[in-house]
Amino acid sequence: MKYNKIIKVLFIVLITGISGSQEIKDLRSTADVDSLFSSLKGKTFMLNFWATWCPPCKKEMPDLIKLYKNYKDKGFELILVSVDDKTDKNGALKDFLTSQGIDFVTYYDALKKQEDILTHIDNNWAGEIPKTYIYDSEGKRVKALTGIQSYQTFENEIKKVLKTEE
């Protein structure tokens, strides 16, 4: 009986270790956004703004995860930023991330005003989501995609950037 418990605990530790952990980091200021960008220098990355209240955002999520899994070994990062309500952060948001099997760090827009992150990321962005930006390894924004996209579109855009950086 005792051994069974130990085995169970070991199994859970092992699984958690293999699959990584689901962590939601708060972006509390534009400085947090800047330091996130700095940490991504040298990598091609996709910045996707989404929310659990947004059906097209949830629909394209499996494609984004598939893209990340297929290209993470080629220096590609996926940065998911949720703009959910505070009241959904510990419920609907976590539940959705779990349901998608997300085992990497994602982000939450905890800036006080909605316009802060909108203006800081792209002054021409009206706030519609899903909104996806692609940045090259120099941290330069090379593409903005509005609305739901197919896996093919995401992949084509990422391939273009990775190819120019070869």
Place this chain on the structure above:
Amino acid sequence: MFKMKFFAAIAVTMFLLSINIMAKEPGDKAEDFTMTASDGNSYNLSTELSSGKTVVVIFWSTKCPFVQAYNERAAEIYNQYHDKSVTIWPVNSNSTENMEEIMAHASKNGYAFPVLKDTDNKIADMFGALRTPEVFVIGKENVILYHGRIDDSKDAAEVTSHDLKNALNEILAGKEVSVKTTKSFGCTIKKAGQDN
């Protein structure tokens, strides 16, 4: 000669593209429009403005969850302002939502105001609107006085700034709107021919 024509064509194309993506901002004029509405009537901007009214156009949706969070607040704004020479016009530009759905949604939510149908998103394109909900307040001589959000939180309990009401109160008091543009999140407008 060919080169000149080629570059002229590129310039014209870029100009046309810029028209499509540039939103109208306070100080710009809204072009006149007529739309049919959920109550079966047609509404014309110039006619409405000529009676001294201020017109609030809110790009709207029957499906967008962000808009649904504003159903009660839209009714409250209508109740507060409709007898003060303010016209509230939710405008549905989504190609994915037809008049039948708009009528059913308006009835279900007990709207006391008509919802206007923007066929082929011509009016959304004229304003450069991209999001639901997205507000444009239009005053005398078709001049846009405010562009942005209804307030600063989808969650009614978290609202700290009633931006649209603030703008309307200033307009009704004969003052210049102090905060003319604001931003918020929202759903994309589902334009004809686009799968988004």
